[in-house]
Amino acid sequence: MKYAVDLHIHSALSPCAHEDMTPNNIVNMAVMKGLDAIALTDHNSGANLEAVSICARNQGLVFIPGMEVESCEEIHLISLLPDLKSALKLHEIVYEALPAIQNRKDIFGSQYIMDENDQIIGEEKRLLVTATSLTADEVFSLVTSLGGAVIPAHVDRSSYSMISNLGLIPEELKIKYLEISKNCDRYAYRAAHPELDGYKLIRSSDAHYLGDILERESMIEIEGRAAREADGSTDGFGLIGEESGQADDMAGIGEALRHVDEASRIREPDKDKPSAGLTACELINILV
Ligand SMILES: [Zn+2]
Ligand SMILES: [Zn+2]
Numbered sequence: 001m002k003y004a005v006d007l008h009i010h011s012a013l014s015p016c017a018h019e020d021m022t023p024n025n026i027v028n029m030a031v032m033k034g035l036d037a038i039a040l041t042d043h044n045s046g047a048n049l050e051a052v053s054i055c056a057r058n059q060g061l062v063f064i065p066g067m068e069v070e071s072c073e074e075i076h077l078i079s080l081l082p083d084l085k086s087a088l089k090l091h092e093i094v095y096e097a098l099p100a101i102q103n104r105k106d107i108f109g110s111q112y113i114m115d116e117n118d119q120i121i122g123e124e125k126r127l128l129v130t131a132t133s134l135t136a137d138e139v140f141s142l143v144t145s146l147g148g149a150v151i152p153a154h155v156d157r158s159s160y161s162m163i164s165n166l167g168l169i170p171e172e173l174k175i176k177y178l179e180i181s182k183n184c185d186r187y188a189y190r191a192a193h194p195e196l197d198g199y200k201l202i203r204s205s206d207a208h209y210l211g212d213i214l215e216r217e218s219m220i221e222i223e224g225r226a227a228r229e230a231d232g233s234t235d236g237f238g239l240i241g242e243e244s245g246q247a248d249d250m251a252g253i254g255e256a257l258r259h260v261d262e263a264s265r266i267r268e269p270d271k272d273k274p275s276a277g278l279t280a281c282e283l284i285n286i287l288v
Pocket of ligand 1 (some may be wrong): 160
């Protein structure tokens with residue numbers, strides 16, 4: 001069974017993200033786009049994870065609590081945890097590893113902490129978009145010890161990526177997946193980087209705006225899971241099917257700017273959905 005995911009999404013806690021990136025808006029947009037699972041990955045903080053997890057649960061969307069940790073080498077690492085408790089543990093450690101620099105809203109933007117009703121319940125004062133004191137190695141050890149998975153972020157970019165900053169993927173790190181950007185041509189990238197043949201590539205949106213959240217274009221396959229595959233039906237949202245092996249390269253962000261109000265109605269969890277019963281843990285097991 002293949003599941004459509006977007007494992008790199010920012011909320012309004014990230015100062016660079018739009019203030020429309022509220023817990024409900026993110027979840028509603030993901031549901032509207034027909035995704036089976038999403039991860040919230042704010043910069044160096046998990047302060048909005050609980051609110052988004054509540055919204056996701058209410059909408060029957062599988063939610064992976066995560067964080068985009070910046071190592072001391074200025075490498076962005078998508079860190080995905082199996083549950084909220086371990087994610088909040090990571091949050092505590094990463095927060096302590098941030099320099100005590102105050103955010104300048106006028107320069108970087110606001111860092112809103114929200115509840116499950118999209119109410120602003122606080123603002124993070126410490127600047128989140130900066131390097132922590134943790135090495136990439138330490139981030140891997142930490143996340144792994146918490147039962148999570150690490151995916152080096154946007155390796156095709158010229159900054160804040162493992163390849164741009166280290167020049168290679170260290171073999172001693174147990175890495176299975178590398179993230180490529182939403183608009184990266186994966187075939188051209190593969191052709192240009194034969195040294196990465198041993199790694200799987202996964203596309204994520206790195207969405208800072210609602211419209212940027214992926215459609216059903218990035219798939220994770222869990223072999224032997226779920227039974228509705230045989231009838232070829234989609235998950236009931238009427239969007240793109242999942243039969244293509246190259247599904248994560250499907251073009252199509254045409255739906256991207258649909259107004260999120262359309263999705264604001266509460267959706268009854270559908271027990272017949274292919275993703276019913278799917279857990280963050282099962283998805284993470286595929287990624288490590
Ligand atoms: Zn990044
Ligand atoms: Zn990001």
